[in-house]
Amino acid sequence: MYFAMKSIGNENEEKIKSIAHESDRWKFLYDIAKAYGFEGIQIGSNIGTDLYVEEFKLDLNNIPDYFGDLKFTLHLGGHNGFTNEKDCEAFDKKLESAFKIAAKHNFHDISIHPPVDAEGFTPDKRKISEEYFDKTIMPWEKEALRSNISLSMESHDYGVYFLFDGLHEYERFIDKHPDLGVLIDISHNYYDNYSEDEIINILGDKNVKGLHISDALRNVDVRKGTHLAIGDGTVDFSKLLNHFKDVLNLYGALEIVTNNDGISSNLRALRNIVT
Ligand SMILES: [Zn+2]
DSSP: OOEEEEEOOOHHHHHHHHHOOOHHHHHHHHHHHHHHHHHHHHEBBBBTIIIIIIIIOOGGOOOOOOGGOOOOOOOOEBOOOHHHHHHHHHHHHHHHHHHHHHHHHEEEEEEEOOOOOOOOOOOHHHHHHHHHHHHHHHHHHHHHHTTTTTTEEOOOOOTBSSSOSSSSHHHHHHHOOOSSSSEEEEEHHHHHTTTTHHHHHHHTTTTTEEEEBBOSSSSSSSHSSSBTTTTSSOOOOOOHHHHTTTTTTOOOEOOOOHHHHHHHHHHHHHHHHHH
């Protein structure tokens, strides 16, 4: 496995937003990834907002060639509903442009969230949504195979808001779609009461492409319990990382809300954990 920058550190976030020219923002991003010692970058949405594109104002069509020595993955985040043909068309368009950018800049994985319903899925809505999602994603699984750019779905699955309620529901869909990759969000799955062993038992033999890494604490508000620095929660990273470390080209993207020093020390801690 290799480690990828996703969170860039609080001070760096402020800094990049203050840089006037886009080309200078790209250079800044490259320099900090190198300075931290990351082997790759996961570009895209982060913790509720579309960080790189909307907040850092980076146009993915303008990625400079010098990024070629970093491994790239693209995270598209959430998609609403899938309750009608329009939702499917919007998703198709998003995936079409994502695969174009990925092919142009050598991204090796594109990841998505399962469909989300802000009002909560009823059993009926869930059934319709899964039918639409199922048929819409299939051509893109074929495109992933054809282009050698994997397409992964993050293991977000709690309660009524995500299409899959629980990791076993997620697993049921994944088993029907063996070409779809798995992106395990350690923080959220652990927070949702899946132990390290359960995560390994349910997802360990799937087509795992990446990990979203941050610590978690249970039985507190979700904002206080997820995206924590390594050691601020109770996840046994040694068990999880060492289980997955030999998966070819697996990325471990740090989704940790912390300052610049925190990113450095967390990356160091994670490297020490992987044996
Ligand atoms: Zn995540």
